[in-house]
Amino acid sequence: MKTITIFIISILCYSLINAQSSIDPILKSIEKNNTGLVAMKKQSEAEIIKNHTGIYLSNPEAEFNYLWGNPSPIGNRTDISVTQSFDFPTAYSYKKKIAFLQDQQSELEYRKLRMETFLNARLLYVSIVNSLTMKKEYEKRLDHAQKLEKMFKSKLDLGDANILEYNKAKLHLLNIKSHAEKNEVDLNLYTSELKLLNGGIDISITDSSFSPELVPVDFELWYQEIEKNSPVLMWIKQEIEISEKQEKLTFAMGLPKLNAGYKSEKVLGEKFQGVSVGISIPLWENRNEVKYNEIRTIALKSMEEDSKLVFYNQLKNSHSKAIALQKTVDEYRILLKSIDNTVLLNKALEKGEITFVEYIMELSLYYDATDNLISVESELNKTIALLNQYSE
Numbered sequence: 001m002k003t004i005t006i007f008i009i010s011i012l013c014y015s016l017i018n019a020q021s022s023i024d025p026i027l028k029s030i031e032k033n034n035t036g037l038v039a040m041k042k043q044s045e046a047e048i049i050k051n052h053t054g055i056y057l058s059n060p061e062a063e064f065n066y067l068w069g070n071p072s073p074i075g076n077r078t079d080i081s082v083t084q085s086f087d088f089p090t091a092y093s094y095k096k097k098i099a100f101l102q103d104q105q106s107e108l109e110y111r112k113l114r115m116e117t118f119l120n121a122r123l124l125y126v127s128i129v130n131s132l133t134m135k136k137e138y139e140k141r142l143d144h145a146q147k148l149e150k151m152f153k154s155k156l157d158l159g160d161a162n163i164l165e166y167n168k169a170k171l172h173l174l175n176i177k178s179h180a181e182k183n184e185v186d187l188n189l190y191t192s193e194l195k196l197l198n199g200g201i202d203i204s205i206t207d208s209s210f211s212p213e214l215v216p217v218d219f220e221l222w223y224q225e226i227e228k229n230s231p232v233l234m235w236i237k238q239e240i241e242i243s244e245k246q247e248k249l250t251f252a253m254g255l256p257k258l259n260a261g262y263k264s265e266k267v268l269g270e271k272f273q274g275v276s277v278g279i280s281i282p283l284w285e286n287r288n289e290v291k292y293n294e295i296r297t298i299a300l301k302s303m304e305e306d307s308k309l310v311f312y313n314q315l316k317n318s319h320s321k322a323i324a325l326q327k328t329v330d331e332y333r334i335l336l337k338s339i340d341n342t343v344l345l346n347k348a349l350e351k352g353e354i355t356f357v358e359y360i361m362e363l364s365l366y367y368d369a370t371d372n373l374i375s376v377e378s379e380l381n382k383t384i385a386l387l388n389q390y391s392e
Contacts, residue, residue, distance in 0.1 A: 023125050026194075026203055030121050031114065033199030040113050047106040055095035060084045060261075075268025083261030083276060087253060094249035101242045108238070111231040115389055117197060122385035124194045129207050130378035131187035137370065138180035145173040152356070165356045172360055215322040215384065223315060226390045230311060236304045243297040250289040256281050318386050325380040332373040342366065 031037060065079035152169040155161035194203055216222040227233065257280040264273035342363065349359045 022207060023122060026125060026198075026205075027118050027121060029201070029203065030117060030198050033201050034117055034197055035199050037110075037114055037117055038199075040110050044106040044110045047109075048103045051099040051102040051106070055092070055099050057092075058085050058087075069268070078264075078266040080264045081261060081276070082263075083259050083278075085257055085259035085280070087257055088255040091249060091252040094245050094252060098242055098245045098249065101238055101245065105235060105238055105242070108231045108235045112235070115231060119385065119389040121194065121197050122388065123382055124190050124197070125205065126378055126381040126385060127190045128187065128194065128205050129209070129381075130374060131183055131190060132205070132207065133209055133374050133377075134183045134371075135180070135187065137374070138176065138183060141176045141367065142173075142180060145169075145176045149173045151350075168356050168360065215319065215326055215387075219316060219319045222319075223312065226315065226387075227308075227311070229390045233304070233307060233311060236300065236307055240297060240300045240304060243293055243300055247290060247293040247297065250293055254282055254290065315387065315390075318383055322380060322383045322387065325376055325383060328376050329373065329380055332369065332376065336366075336369055336373060339366070339369075 061081075061083050063079070063081040065077070067077040067079070069075050069077065149166075149169045149172075152161050152166045156163065156166045191203075191205075194205075195201065259276075259278045259280070261276050262273070263276045264271070266272075345354070345359055345362055348354045349356065354362075
């Protein structure tokens with residue numbers, strides 16, 4: 001039984017991800033052409049280089065002195081000095097580890113922007129498909145309304161209808177036209193915004209219906225995998241690790257520094273040369289640095305707990321919303337299949353069994369239900385897009 005349950009859940013999760021496969025080429029195009037992503041990628045590469053700057057030995061120092069003697073019989077003096085300073089050995093290890101973690105942070109910053117950009121693209125895609133679906137619906141309604149207007153015009157000419165009925169038919173046609181025009185404006189706006197995300201390059205979308213969307217049944221099982229892919233949570237987790245390493249680095253930097261080198265001194269008839277060794281005791285330079293990093297680590301851990309809680313609740317709410325919307329969509333689909341009375345209404349109107357007002361009221365109920373179905377499907381797909389943003 002457990003095996004069957006896991007299999008069903010796996011199928012549902014696969015369907016959730018696979019349902020968005022039609023947008024994959026669009027996302028790939030946006031990742032390639034989006035100017036923000038391209039700039040962030042370059043910035044990330046620059047940050048990685050910067051992270052590995054200043055983590056090695058400090059520059060060696062060389063000094064040369066040539067001093068004239070006075071009185072002249074004592075001769076001139078020549079000094080040469082070459083020294084190299086060293087931090088405490090463990091400091092270099094921590095610097096490299098921090099640099100590596102900062103590299104990952106730079107990559108996560110890119111992933112965060114990429115995720116946000118892809119989510120915007122998904123939402124725009126849903127809006128475009130919704131507008132295309134409505135466009136197709138309005139085309140049928142316009143054709144029907146135009147036929148009605150012509151029919152009542154003919155009846156008016158023959159004296160079988162009055163001017164009030166004909167005006168109602170024209171008003172009905174005008175209403176459909178205005179809705180269709182507004183939908184066309186929205187479609188152009190969404191298409192333009194998607195084009196902007198694609199770096200100004202046109203994207204052709206011809207889908208005029210939504211793919212079947214399924215929501216994972218077991219939220220907890222699904223969430224365990226999704227939590228691992230959140231760049232926000234990963235960023236905070238690594239920031240804590242960086243802060244902990246920074247504590248140890250600050251402590252190491254507070255230990256004595258060494259310097260060693262070669263020195264020579266040459267005067268008239270005499271020459272001195274040998275090694276030099278020194279020590280620097282940091283009494284004041286790093287004061288409060290360790291304490292600061294300790295407090296910062298504690299603050300970041302509290303932030304991580306809060307972020308996890310917010311992240312969990314947001315996804316839980318979206319998942320619950322998707323379940324409810326899926327149920328509503330299914331109910332609408334079943335109901336609309338059973339109450340499509342447009343053919344019967346047309347026959348009743350032609351035979352004069354119902355008035356035009358009664359006809360429009362009945363037709364409007366069906367149109368409203370169809371509009372609601374398309375709207376709820378759109379909202380469902382947007383909610384699933386919010387869930388899917390972490391499945392990259």
